Amino acid sequence: MRRRDLLRAAAASAALVLLPRDAEAAWARALGQPNAADPGAMPETTQGTAFSATQRATLLALADALIPRTDTPGANDVRVIDWIDVIMADYYSAEERTVLTTGLDAIEALAQQMSGRAFASLTGEPLTRVMTALDGATDRTTAAAKGYQRAKGLVVHGYFTSARVQREVLKTQIMPGRFVGDAPLRTTTGGSHHE
Amino acid sequence: MSEQTPRRVYDAIVVGSGISGGWAAKELTERGLHTIVLEAGGPVDFGGKDFVEHIQPYDMKFRGWGDRHALERDQPVQRQCYACDETGRKFFVNDHENPYTSPSDAPFKWFRGRQVGGRSIMWGRQVYRWSDLDFEANARDGHGTDWPIRYKDIAPWYSHVERFIGVTGAKEGLPQLPDGEFLPPMAMTVVERAARERILKAFGGERVMTIGRAAILTKNHNGRAACHYCGPCERGCVTHSYFNSIGSTLPAAERTGRLTLRPHSVVAEVLYDAKRGRARGVRVIDAQTKKEMVFEAKVVFLCASAIESVRLLLNSSSTRFPDGLANSSGTLGRYVMDHHYGSGAGGTMPGFLDQRTIGSRPNGIYVARFRNVTTPSKDFLRGYGMQGGSGRSGWGRGSGMPGFGAAFKQSLIDDLGPWSLSVGGWGETLPHPDNRITLDPEVKDAWGIPAARIDVRWRENELAMNKDIIASAVELMEAAGCTNVRPNRTMQPPGHCIHEMGGARMGKTAQDGVLNRWNQAWDVPNLFITDGAAMASSACQNPSITYMALTARAAAHAVAELKRRSL
Numbered sequence: 001m002r003r004r005d006l007l008r009a010a011a012a013s014a015a016l017v018l019l020p021r022d023a024e025a026a027w028a029r030a031l032g033q034p035n036a037a038d039p040g041a042m043p044e045t046t047q048g049t050a051f052s053a054t055q056r057a058t059l060l061a062l063a064d065a066l067i068p069r070t071d072t073p074g075a076n077d078v079r080v081i082d083w084i085d086v087i088m089a090d091y092y093s094a095e096e097r098t099v100l101t102t103g104l105d106a107i108e109a110l111a112q113q114m115s116g117r118a119f120a121s122l123t124g125e126p127l128t129r130v131m132t133a134l135d136g137a138t139d140r141t142t143a144a145a146k147g148y149q150r151a152k153g154l155v156v157h158g159y160f161t162s163a164r165v166q167r168e169v170l171k172t173q174i175m176p177g178r179f180v181g182d183a184p185l186r187t188t189t190g191g192s193h194h195e
Numbered sequence: 196m197s198e199q200t201p202r203r204v205y206d207a208i209v210v211g212s213g214i215s216g217g218w219a220a221k222e223l224t225e226r227g228l229h230t231i232v233l234e235a236g237g238p239v240d241f242g243g244k245d246f247v248e249h250i251q252p253y254d255m256k257f258r259g260w261g262d263r264h265a266l267e268r269d270q271p272v273q274r275q276c277y278a279c280d281e282t283g284r285k286f287f288v289n290d291h292e293n294p295y296t297s298p299s300d301a302p303f304k305w306f307r308g309r310q311v312g313g314r315s316i317m318w319g320r321q322v323y324r325w326s327d328l329d330f331e332a333n334a335r336d337g338h339g340t341d342w343p344i345r346y347k348d349i350a351p352w353y354s355h356v357e358r359f360i361g362v363t364g365a366k367e368g369l370p371q372l373p374d375g376e377f378l379p380p381m382a383m384t385v386v387e388r389a390a391r392e393r394i395l396k397a398f399g400g401e402r403v404m405t406i407g408r409a410a411i412l413t414k415n416h417n418g419r420a421a422c423h424y425c426g427p428c429e430r431g432c433v434t435h436s437y438f439n440s441i442g443s444t445l446p447a448a449e450r451t452g453r454l455t456l457r458p459h460s461v462v463a464e465v466l467y468d469a470k471r472g473r474a475r476g477v478r479v480i481d482a483q484t485k486k487e488m489v490f491e492a493k494v495v496f497l498c499a500s501a502i503e504s505v506r507l508l509l510n511s512s513s514t515r516f517p518d519g520l521a522n523s524s525g526t527l528g529r530y531v532m533d534h535h536y537g538s539g540a541g542g543t544m545p546g547f548l549d550q551r552t553i554g555s556r557p558n559g560i561y562v563a564r565f566r567n568v569t570t571p572s573k574d575f576l577r578g579y580g581m582q583g584g585s586g587r588s589g590w591g592r593g594s595g596m597p598g599f600g601a602a603f604k605q606s607l608i609d610d611l612g613p614w615s616l617s618v619g620g621w622g623e624t625l626p627h628p629d630n631r632i633t634l635d636p637e638v639k640d641a642w643g644i645p646a647a648r649i650d651v652r653w654r655e656n657e658l659a660m661n662k663d664i665i666a667s668a669v670e671l672m673e674a675a676g677c678t679n680v681r682p683n684r685t686m687q688p689p690g691h692c693i694h695e696m697g698g699a700r701m702g703k704t705a706q707d708g709v710l711n712r713w714n715q716a717w718d719v720p721n722l723f724i725t726d727g728a729a730m731a732s733s734a735c736q737n738p739s740i741t742y743m744a745l746t747a748r749a750a751a752h753a754v755a756e757l758k759r760r761s762l
Contacts, residue, residue, distance in 0.1 A: 065600065086257070163254075175424070183551050
């Protein structure tokens with residue numbers, strides 16, 4: 001937990017004003033040891049070990065095609081790839097790693113087949129055609145379809161759980177201080193706390 | 196055990212520091228007894244490094260997915276509990292140090308926490324009073340033995356507990372689910388309110404969906420702060436807004452000046468003094484040094500959790516009690532229960548798209564038992580309650596949603612997706628003598644204590660009830676106005692609900708059970724067992740508040756008996 005997040009959360013929370021003394025002391029201690037509370041001693045990424053150069057280029061291009069930069073950051077602006085590297089290195093089984101790597105190979109092969117070019121070099125209409133073929137695939141058992149679904153899940157999760165998107169785009173309130181079950185959709189901000 | 200083993204003498208020994216142990220410590224010390232609480236696990240630093248409810252996904256290496264390889268290696272059983280996640284796994288035991296066995300055709304899930312505070316740290320916080328429909332159930336249909344108590348015996352103790360811990364809930368006036376002394380209820384979502392009204396209408400008022408009753412503060416209470424709706428209570432709470440023993444009962448005990456809390460104290464045996472016919476104390480193995488020691492007291496309270504307390508008694512055999520301490524009835528280890536759960540239904544609630552929730556409500560909705568209350572079922576005995584909730588999935592729906600590109604992204608940011616609504620059943624389990632805990636003849640834990648062998652099976656009544664749970668959950672979703680209604684047929688194995696109880700049940704006579712109406716062992720008058728082991732039936736309500744009320748009641752009785760010199 002970062003100190004400034006906690007302070008911001010605390011300031012935003014109506015509940016904190018009402019904290020009894022014991023809780024306040026506990027809170028102060030928590031603030032005093034922010035790193036001790038942090039199991040996410042941030043990822044030691046093992047860059048490059050899991051993907052070939054082509055696979056990495058395909059994945060970066062796929063991430064950008066799924067969640068491009070608009071008036072808000074894109075998937076590569078928040079370095080979704082760094083978290084995917086962590087998942088490849090320390091979370092997935094060998095079999096799951098292979099689903100993704102062979103999937104990326106198959107996506108590259110599909111791009112070559114459909115447009116005669118590398119997936120990572122596609123833009124505009126040719127890119128849309130390949131993405132439409134992947135996203136709308138009726139046969140979900142092909143290597144390309146399985147790799148695409150897995151990559152899409154990783155990109156979406158990695159993007160929306162990133163610090164920048166949580167803070168700047170979703171404006172997630174860590175300590176909302178209240179629960180409202182029928183708020184108007186547009187009057188306030190805040191993403192879902194848990195996915 | 197060597198004669199040089201250090202001896203320490205107290206008025207009372209409490210084994211375990213969780214939901215029940217904390218209450219025993221509070222009540223015994225406040226009533227004047229110098230009490231030692233022996234906890235097998237280590238201390239928890241609630242204000243510092245251990246309570247991490249505000250950790251955000253980006254501060255976690257796996258962004259909330261959990262350290263899968265470590266979980267698979269160290270906690271293959273514990274990881275199956277939802278709360279044993281990336282940050283919460285430290286509150287669950289290492290399965291290799293703490294083994295148990297079950298038959299290959301009867302898997303049992305035993306989710307355990309060994310630390311000061313026990314499972315009160317990551318419990319589900321739902322609290323529901325039992326009624327006489329529950330206390331009279333065994334007598335009415337002949338399964339199990341009649342409870343020696345009725346609602347009137349426990350009602351004042353429910354109030355005593357509620358006033359201290361703080362319980363949020365809405366009064367409904369239902370005889371089968373008595374109202375308590377509630378703090379203001381949490382809000383239902385707009386979808387839950389609509390569902391409640393439609394269901395009331397569709398079933399003529401027989402099926403009542405209400406907001407969950409939870410041990411969470413909706414206003415400041417007894418020096419603890421109101422909930423700030425951050426969400427994941429099971430990771431701890433620095434403001435002590437939900438009830439656990441380390442933020443409430445143990446500090447109260449501490450304030451009396453009569454509490455000694457000893458962590459890392461694995462109790463291996465209750466020592467029996469055959470001459471006096473009393474428990475003399477307990478034999479303890481220090482979890483860190485593995486040194487043995489003995490603690491003695493006038494009264495011993497076992498609050499180690501149902502299975503642990505039973506295991507401890509089974510491991511405390513003597514010439515007088517060759518089959519386990521206080522087991523002249525032969526019922527010790529038998530009639531073990533859990534709630535069968537997992538099945539239910541969910542659906543999509545059309546409309547309400549211009550509304551959303553703010554804050555993470557650590558509580559759901561509850562459907563009070565309706566089967567065999569007014570309308571009898573021809574298929575099964577007893578009944579079930581239902582729990583559930585509603586929400587909009589937000590960006591979480593993204594990986595399964597068709598689309599890509601700018602419009603896809605914007606939709607995940609702006610639109611929260613449709614409302615979903617779901618409920619699942621929590622079903623009563625009949626007490627059965629062959630649902631049983633014994634000691635495994637071979638497997639021992641890291642301290643050399645024989646492991647529990649647990650053989651608990653869902654039987655005919657549970658299976659029939661489970662079918663009905665699915666059918667009526669579908670009916671409820673349809674009555675609520677949901678579309679795309681999907682039955683969920685996942686009936687979890689025994690233990691998974693973490694409501695394991697029974698094994699040292701109360702009974703009206705010494706032949707019927709291990710304990711009398713005061714949670715006092717018939718055979719050993721200064722021995723009390725006040726955790727889930729004492730339960731003679733399971734009802735369908737979440738049981739923790741009943742353990743708390745029975746513990747407080749038993750402590751008051753024990754102290755009165757001590758004063759009368761009858762222990």
